[in-house]
Structures are given as C-alpha cells and as structure tokens.
Amino acid sequence: MGKRIAVIGGGIAGLAATVRLQQRAPADTEIILYERDAALGGKLRTGELAGLAVEQGAESFLFSAPDGAESAAVSLTRRLGLGDDLVHPAPRPAALAIGGRLTPIPPGTMFGIPGDLATLDRTASPEADADRDTGRPLLAPGEDITVGELVRARYGDQVVDRLVDPMLGGVYAGRADRLSLRVTMPQLARTAEAEHTLRDAVRAAQAQSKRTPGRPVFAAVRGGMSRLVAAAASASDARICLGQPVRELTRTPKGWRLTFGPAPAPQTDDVDAVILAVPAKPAARLLAEAAPETAQAVGALQYASVALMAMALPPGTALPDLSGFLVPPGEGTLVKAATFFTRKWPHLTDPDGPVIVRASLGHAGEEQRLQHDDETLFLQTHAELCELVGVKLPAPAEFWLRRWGGALPQYAPGHGDRILQVRAGLPPGLALAGAAFDGVGIPACVVSGERAAGDVCKHLDGA
Template sequence: MRKRIAVIGGGIAGLAAAVRLRDRLPAGAEITVYEQGDALGGKLRTGDLGGLAVERGAESFLNSGADGAESAAVSLARRLGLGDALVHPARQPAALAIGGRLTPIPAGTLVGVPGDLSTLDGVALPDAGADTDDGRPLLAPGADVAVGALVRSRYGAEVVDRLVDPMLGGVYAGRADQLSLRVTMPQLALAAETEHTLRDAVRAAQARSRRVPGQPVFAAVDGGMSRLVSAAASASGARINLGLPVRELTRTPAGWHLVLGPAPYPQTADVDAVVLAVPAKPAARLLAGAAPETAHEVADLTYASVALAGLALPPGTSLPELSGFLVPPGEGTLVKAATFFTRKWPHLDRPSGPVIVRASLGRAGEEERLQLDDAALLARAHRELSELAGVDLPAPAASWVQRWGGALPQYAPGHADRIVRARAALPPGLALAGAAFDGVGIPVCVASGERAADEVSKYLEEA
C-alpha cells in the first residue's frame, strides 16, 4: 500500500527530511511538504545586492564536524549535485570591537572560551587564580549550566563579557548567562565531566577534535543558499504546498489527520506519518492534543529577533584587512556583528564591483531597539559601522533590511534533557526536527531532519 508522509515546515530541516524520506522509502511513497509561508527555506534566503547574490539569512555552514568527517550540510549539497558549487571563505582574520578599536580575536579559543589565558592581552583581564583544581570534575555526568556561569566562575567577568558573549551572540543573538553549555558547546560540556579546571576542559575538547588542519572551517554555495533549498525541494520529489498552514494534527487508528488552511475554508489530509519541523510554539500548539507531554516540554522555548542590513558600497571602498568583527554587548551598539562580505568570499570580490558589508543587529531582549523603520535602521547601521570600523564609509549605492522576528532559539540550561523527554512522549509515526529541538546551524538542522526521516521510515517499515 502506498505510504503518505507529511512534512510540516519547509525550512532546511524539513527539506532535508523530505530528501531522506525519498531516498529511503519505496518509489511510490507520497511526500508532501506544508509550508505556511510563501517561500521554502526558512532562514535560508538569498537576495540581490549590487548585482551580487548576498545572503539575507545564514551565510555559511561548517565544512566538517568535530569528528573530521564532512558536515551534514556538505553531504547534502553533494547528494543534491552541488558539490562542485561549494566555496570557502578567504583566510582573513576577524576582530572584536572593544573601546573604539578593532582587536584581533585571540587564537585557540573554543567559541570564545580560551585554553590559554596568555593569549588574551588587549582583550580581557582574566581571573587566572580562580581556575583551581578542586579535586572533582567541573560538571557531574549529564549536568548542564549556563555558559556564562561556568566561565565567570573560572575566568572572571571580562572574559565572558568581551569574548564569550560576542562569540555566542554572533551565532545565537543571545547572552552567555542564559545559554546552555550542553547545547551550545557540547564538546566542552563532555570534557567538563572529567576535567577539574576549565583550562584543561577546553584543551581536552580541542584535542578530541579531528578536524583536519588547514581544511576550511566554513563553506557556502556559489550562487547562494537558495540554490540548496531549490535543489532539495526538487530532489525530494515532494508535493510542495506554500501558504497552507497546518492548524490541527490528530491521531487516528490508521495514522494522522491534518486540518489545513484558513478556518473559514478548511482542507483536510490523512497521512501515515508526520515529520514536524516548525518552531517551538507552533509545534506545541499542534501537539497539544496528540502529545500533550511533548507540547509541555517544548512550549517555553524563547526566541531572539534580529535584523540584517546589507550595504553595497562603491567600488574601491577602503575597509580594515579583516573578514569582519564582533561587538561585545557592553559597547552599547545595535550592531552586534559585521561581515565584510566581498572580502570574506573571494568568489564575489571584483575590482570593479561593489564592496558589500553585511551587519547583524539586535540581541535577545533588545526587540524594542529594532522598532525603527528600514531607513532609520539602515542609517543607524551605517553610522555604527563607520564608528566601529574606524572608517568614514561612503553612502551605499544599494541596500536592504531583512528582519527575522523570533528567529533564533535561546536554549536555557536543561534544554537537551527537555527534548529527550519530549521525544520519548511522542506517539509512533511522529518525529520532531529543526532548530527548536536540536540547535542552530545548517548542518545541525540537516542532521535533525535526516534523523527524523529515519525514525519515520523505520516506523513505516515495521507498521
């Protein structure tokens, strides 16, 4: 009998799940992707700026994992025939904007947490005497703490405020004092279960990494991430339904019943299995009846809102010899990070072409600071970029603002355990995928979608 599977959510996690389902299930399986928005890809979106393809969301993904193998995103790109389109950033350093000057980011840190405090000159004054061996591991097995709590207790406030916070802020738009160590730095959390000092835990986590020296850390797709999205949708062979939200999800004796579309004109669909790849609150709403325990575990995840400003500056605009910079929250700026896009990505850098700068604005808890119209937000970004970079930037020839409201999950300590409980309470034939559950970053989301597809495929094979 032909199997029918619904993938709810058309971001990269949902699309990766659809591709894996197509690879694993019999040829006649019907896969349908439901996306309530008007486009696939979620936070992956490529736009035009000054005639160049510039990301309006995530700009790159990790090239490999800590085990040295290629990341799930690279593997997916190769599966989709985009292996030859993978490009890598130039070997340009990045900096921290501290006290009106740009200071190189110290080498050898783990998401900003140093294993050698002697490298922090000019960045932070650590409390080296606090990282003492108390005769026991930093963390009990499976325990979780906020990143900031651990690092402050061992290295002092400046290391958190000036180094760890901007590094985490660049990825999560969050603060170290609210983010889970086990979700954001799993290798360090594991090492902390055996090591007695933070220095030794960082060094142990770094030593376990099998990344190949000299191998690029990041990769992207020439032409933009939207190519990855389109290729995944095509390879999945799924029926794509845009602008059609799923409003109800009900367990039936034969599978799952979906209620779709606007309330006055509902549509329905019946399927054998479901991959749910949407943010936490819509997931909790859909699960309230079918899996109330799961809904309870995921409902409280909060999100940060951010905005991106893209500026196409005139050819020849002078910028510091950097790939970009991060800004500690204590500097008080709305800009939290900047990428000198055409310098970072040499395949876009042309002598007669525009100089592209992309700024990220806003952190968790700062949503009210983003309540400016686009023109005012661009003017603010332009002014702060000039001040932070120490360069009088010319007016852009073209620009855009991309707002991502409620885009980045804020993983509080204990998140990983909550998700374990959430998944354990799911009925058969229903799997969760995406950043709400497993972490941010394209490789993590791809792997999450593929695991969900594997769970559903196994269920269908055994049903």
C-alpha cells in the same frame, strides 16, 4: 497502496527530511511538504544587492562534523549535485570591537574561551588564580549549567563579556549567562566532567577535535543558499504546498489528519506519518490535542529576534583588512556583528564592483530596538559602522533589511534532557526536526531532518 507522509515546515530541516524520505521510503510513498510561507528555505534565503547574491539569512555552514568527516550539510550538498559549487571564505582574520577600536580575536579559543590565558594579551583581563585545581571535576556527570556560570567562576567577567558573549551572540544572538553549556559546547561539557580546571578542559576538548589540518572551516554554495533549497526540493520529489499553514493535527484510526490552508476555507489531508519541522511555538500548537504534556514542554523554548542589513558601498571603499568583526553587548551598539561580505568571499571579490557589508542587528532581549522603520535602522546602522571601523563610510547605492522575528532558539540548561523526554512522549508516527530541538546551524538541522525521516520510516516499516 503506498503510504503518505507529511512534512510540515519547508526550512532546511524539513527539506532534508523529504530528501531522505525519497531515498529511504518505498517507491510508492507519497511525500507532501507543507510550508506556510510563499517560498521554501526558512532562514536560508538569498537576496540580490547591486547585482550580487547576498544572503538574507544563514551565510555559510561548517565544513566538518565533530568526528572529522564532512558535515551533513556538505554531504547533502554533494548528493544534490552541487559539490563543485562549494566555496570557502578567504583566510582573513576577524576582530572584536572593544572600546572604540578593532582588536584581533585571540587565537586558539573555543567560542572565546581560551586554553591559554597568555593569548588574551590586552583583550580581557582574567581573574588571577580563580581557575585553581580544587581536587574535583568542574562538572558532575550529565550536569548542565550556563556557559557564563562556568566561565565567570573560572576566568572572570571580562572574558565572558568581551569574548564569550560576542562569539555566542554571533551564532545564537544570546547571552552566555542564559545558554546551556552542554548544547552550545558539548565537547567542553564532556571534558569538564573529567578535568579540574577550565584551562585543562578547554585544552582537552581542543585536543579531541578531529578537524583535518588545512581543511576549510566553513563553506557556502556559489550563487547562494537558495540554490541548495531549490535542489533539495527538486530531489525530494515531494508534493509541495506553499502558502498553506497547517492549523490542526489530529489522530485518526490509521494515522493523522491535517487541517490546512486559510481559516475561512480549510482543507484536510489524511496521512500515515508526520514530521514536524517548525519552530517550537507552532509545533506546540499542533501537538496540543495529540500530546498536551509534550506540547507544553515544547512551547516553553524561548527565541531571540535579529535583523540583517546589507549595504552596497561604492567600488574601492576602504575597509580594515578583516573578514569582519563582532561587538560585545556591553558596547551598547545595535550592530552585534558585521561581515565585509565581498572581501570575505573571494568568488564575489571584484575591484570594480560594489563593496558589500552585511550587519547583524540585535541581541536577545533587545527586540524593541528592532521595531523602528527600515530607514531609521539604516541610518543608525550606517552611523555605528562608521564609528566601529573608524572611517567615514560613503552612503550606499542600495541597501536591504531582513527581519527575523523569533528566529534563534535560546537553549537553557537541561535542554537536551527535556528534548529526550519530549521525543519519548510523542505518539507513534510523529517525529520532530529542526533547530528548536537539535541545535542551530545548517548541519545540525540537516542531521535532525534526516533522523526524523529515519524514525517515521522505521515506524511505518513495523506498522
């Protein structure tokens, strides 16, 4: 009789796990995917605005992996038959909104950290002579500190506040003074173990980059990320249970029992192995009985909330010749980033079509600013966009707002070591996957899901 494997969580990590299980597990294996929401995809969700597909979550993914090969997201997209539908952004620059004007992002930085201070021009003023050689490496082997602690000590506050914070905020919605260097910039953390100055550590990390010249940095799927979600669900051949939250996970003599569905009418399923591909808090709740100490460590991870708003402006609306801009937290705006969506993505560019602007709202710790109703947030966002771009934008024909409460993990220093301990404390036949454990971004989540699938297959092979 074939084995049964449960995947809890239908985001991209869980979907990647099911696809890998379908490829790796014996043909008679039953794969069951449980998703509490009414739709798969998690933070990959494509909406419609003025007749165009506009992402309500993640907009794109890295094209290349750190080793120079295609990223796991690109590889998965190709395996799912969507390789011909990969699209890339136009080569337009982005800017920073500082002091009421848009200024180009300095070239050659690593998440805003320059290897050459001369490139900063007037964007930020580094502290003179702070980055001096003290005769020892910046970090001890394996040491982890916040990004802000390192950069403030070496380059000063302005580089962090004006450059690093908005760059990290665009990805994590977090602040440099709270985010782990080793998680957010692993290459820089490694070179900082050998180099004596931040300048040399950045340059060494950049020199180690294996990105192929001329290869695009980002990619997306024509028609929207929801096509990737649908293709993965189809290829997995899994039994998909939508609207079915898993409420309990208990050990049995042969594996695991899942209690799922509405609380007044629960159902149960017995399976041989489980992949938890859900955020930290629900993962901790499900682990509480089988691995209480591990559950406590998992549940300690904090999250930031964000919201995304898209506006369909009239055809021909004038915008700066940019792909978009980032806003440092010190500017005090609700808007932390904006993308000129139809200008950034050439396949959507139509001189006779609507001009789509997508704004990201809220930094970590600003959740209360996102509690207003949709109309209030729209009016504030529209007013701020007018001020930030320096022109009076017309009223949009349509807009939508998507709220992502507790969506982005905030990795404190030591996160990597804690996750190693968490995984070491898991009972056999149970694996973890997703952004809570292995990093944000679609490629990282795909790698995480595929790794979890490999782990449970190895367990079952040896069982």
